[in-house]
Amino acid sequence: MVDVHIPDCILHNILDRLPTKDLARFKCVSKHWSRLIIDPYFLKFGSRRMILLIAAGSPLHVVDPDDTSNLMFKLRFPFGNPKSKDVKCLGIFNGIAILVFKAYCVDNKSTYIRTILYNPFTAAYELVPDPHSECLNINHIYGFGYGATPDDLKIIRFSDRKPRRTESCRTFDVFSFKSNSWNRSTNKIRNVKYTSDVGTFLNGYLHWIVYKRSELMIMALNVDSMALSDIPLPHYNYKKGRLGTLDGCLCIADIHGTQLVVSVMKEQGVWSNRYLGASLFNKFFVVSILDGGGILMMDFSNKFIIYNTLESSNEVMKKFSGYIKCVRGLTGVEYMVSGASPSDLFAL
Structure with a gap:
């Protein structure tokens, strides 16, 4: 032929x-x-815009919002079967996902943590050097972002262990992609209780919802100067709320009764609430806030929908076929498909 x-x-x-x-x-x-x-x-x-779905102990899944078949599909995990692995996505930059996973090694009966840069489209990955670690049996809080310019990428990591009585603050680790190394920050993080493992990045700041002296608020970290500040939450019970961004503004979304409540902070500390009523919202919980005004939600049968908050119609939704066995720590991160190499992040 x-x-x-x-x-x-x-x-x-x-x-x-x-x-x-x-x-x-x-x-x-x-x-x-x-x-x-x-x-x-x-x-x-x-x-091509995609959504990466991550849950502890489950394979990585991807949703293509533009695929008319609306099917989720699994990705090959960089280090084999993710069973018993606790996986977190710190963020995505130029189509490269920054993943952290903790797993138990049966051979030597030890726990190990790995941070990798992973391209979901090409399956290429690159290991980030290990930090000088504390005990691996404790949980860590993470953030990913950049300072004054996008070429100053950083990973923030600090422990979520119960503080000693003599401690009012604790230090934290910073990984710089420029120097390809970890350093212990001279600044300190206050001892607070975190409601999520990964911070939300916006305009040079990382944000976490925390309990400080029994009060719920947002803790903001300046990625450039490493200075901390507090932001009051809107007057609503957001214990299970999801932080995200809408139209370049920090926002938080949660289900209250039959309503989807979205609060947007257009000015520092000033929130405006949007109440999006729909009888089916009491069957869902918020997974993540997507770019372009979409909110990814999942119902009790593990089926996903995207609710578009910016359409004139209040009920513009898209359903997806697929199933995730475990929903512990479930998050969804939107990204643009890229052929970039993970090593490119070290050469910005």
């Missing part, structure tokens, strides 16, 4: 029409197809 040459421009046109799941599979057709598919220009031209 004579080989048939298809011009790249025609191949691009064909590949651009495929759902992202099929596009990832077609990388195996040939080396030439693989190079075309992960070409930065091709992926940027297509602007």
Whole structure:
């Protein structure tokens, strides 16, 4: 059989029409197809937006909001079967997910923690150097963001152990992508109780909902100066609320009765509430707040929907077929498909 040459421009046109799941599979057709598919220009031209779903002890899943079949699909975990692994996503930069996982090694009966940079589309990954660790049996709180400029990427990590009586503050570790190293910050984090393991990044600050002297508030950390500040929460019970961003503003969303309540902070410490009523909201809980005004929610049967808060209609929803066995620590992170190498984050 004579080989048939298809011009790249025609191949691009064909590949651009495929759902992202099929596009990832077609990388195996040939080396030439693989190079075309992960070409930065091709992926940027297509602007494929995806949602990465992460839950402890479950495989990584991906949702393609633009796929008409609305199917979730599993990703190959960088280090084999994630069973018994506690996985967190600190954030995504240029299509690269920053993942932290804790797992138990049966061979030597020890716990280990790994931080990796992972491209969900290409499956390429890169290990981040291990920090000088405290006891691995304690939990850690994380954040990922940058300071004055986007080329100053940092990972923040501090322990969530119960403080000693003599401690009012504790130090924390900072990983700099510029120097490819960890350092112990000279600043200190107050002893507070955190409601989530990962901070929300916006405009140079990382944010966590915390209990401070039995009062619920937001703790903000300036990623550049490492200075701390407090932000009052809106007058609502947000014990299970999810922090996120909408239109470049910090926001928090939660289900109250049959209402989805979204509070947006357009000015420092000033919140405006939106009450989105729908009879089915009492069956759901908020997983995450997506870019573009979408809120990802899951019902008691582990089925997902995206509610679009910016549409004129109050009930513009999209349902997805799929199932996640374990929902402990479930989060969803939106990202743009990229062919970037994880090592690129060290060379910004």
